[in-house]
Amino acid sequence: MRWAIQTNLGSRSDAEALAAVCRAQGHAVAPIVRPPFSDAAPELDTDEATVFYGSSSLIDSVVRDGRWRPGAWALDDDYASWIERYGAHMLNVDARFLSLEELAADAELANSEALRFCRPSADSKLIAGQVDSGAALVAWARRVLALEDASMDPDTKLMLAEPVGLSDEWRTFVVDGRVVAGSHYRSYQRLEVSPDLPGEVVAFTEALLARGSPAPVVVVDIARSGSGLYVVEFNGFNSSGFYAAELSAIVAAVSERA
Template sequence: MFWILQRNFFNAQAFERLQDELQARGTPHAVVDLRMRDRLPLAIETVPELDIDGPVFVLGSSSLGQAARRKGWAPGYFDQGLDYRELLQHYADRMLNADAVVAPLDQAYWWRTRERLFVRPADDHKAFTGQVMHREDFESWRERVLALQRSGAWQALGGDDLVVLASPKDIHAEYRFHVVAHRVVTGSQYRLGRQSCLDARVDPRVRDYAQACVDTWSPNPAFCLDIADTPQGLKVLEINAINSSGFYASDLGRLVRAIDALDPEHESREHHEPEGSTP
């Protein structure tokens, strides 16, 4: 597997850890910069020409994923099944926001007259950051977005874009798991309460829950699954493209081995890791 890494996308320490793992394994890789073809918001970003023969995996922005698709690099970038509606359909009551309503922004009138509501994009492009908003703040923000659209100004979010509306939830801790070939291969706690807290030591019950969710449905051969520990038990927060997701304290050696194993030539040479080992 040939890896292509986008420079300055991940934090410097994580990027260095990843490069160290790739070099230790002798995995071929290249670091690229995305360049704007024009100084326009919708310009297509380009990557340098690379002479690559065989499977390619990219790590970076969705723009790098689009470039990979244009160049025919495979497996490239995994971005199927990331629409929030699919998560609600497949994970149902496992979802933290199982009560969510998905609607276009211009039709997202205040739901159930709640004073506070959690709002996030329905797709994985993250046009805005998911957050809890008061009713007045949400209505004011929505009107500003729609007014900008009516003015003809370019913006990442428009009235026809889908948003998720749900009641606010209490969360004790949050975890990220890297899933490859229907298997949780590594994971990390990344939040405790409202504070950032990176910890590679993941409670086996959380990992087992993540694997149970994966066994229920996997949108891609590789993806990231975020799990929340809540007063109502463990719940699915969201799924993200593995190519663009932060590593936190995950074991990058395990991740590199798992991605390389998607290449049949590498798979035949890999030693099988013991079942039940913690990420």
């Protein structure tokens, strides 16, 4: 069992901590240096089971190439599909989905100062989730379409939703439907990292994924809004930050699954 870990990430702390835990558990670690702006698959043999960890561009290239097992766990659907499967348990259940081109052409939104939350519909790092007025989002979409070397094409699907107030947010790491570790990471929009993971968050996550999971190994962000718990989003494991989650439990469970 081998872990291939990118060493030139913007923040190296997660990668360094992960590599140390992998070695402590007896797993080989292959350092990966990702050239800037590269979309090529890494140069690494396929002689043994390998789990990759690194930037979204690295993980996308591993999934596209498909040579390694397991390599990485890509999510098999998007936010619209998650709403179909999990319904009102999704935070943005009333979201609207449209392409970048459709957003740029939306005359009603172009004249709206009402705030909207915007993010890619898929598990993608093309843009970070952002809250802005409808008019500002339309103007942004038009600017992106005008770029000759845009990273988003006109058909890129986006999600728009009304902003929702959140009191607490947690990140859970799930392997085959079981929460193996987690961390609190935000309170009232402020970063607040601690290993606190309430039992009700674990129970909520596992009950929800009993309906099916976007991937065998997946990261699920959960939030409290009012008195209820909701899924903020699902994330691919191989590029997700760990916050204060117990790395030894994550490495053990993921390695066994691989």
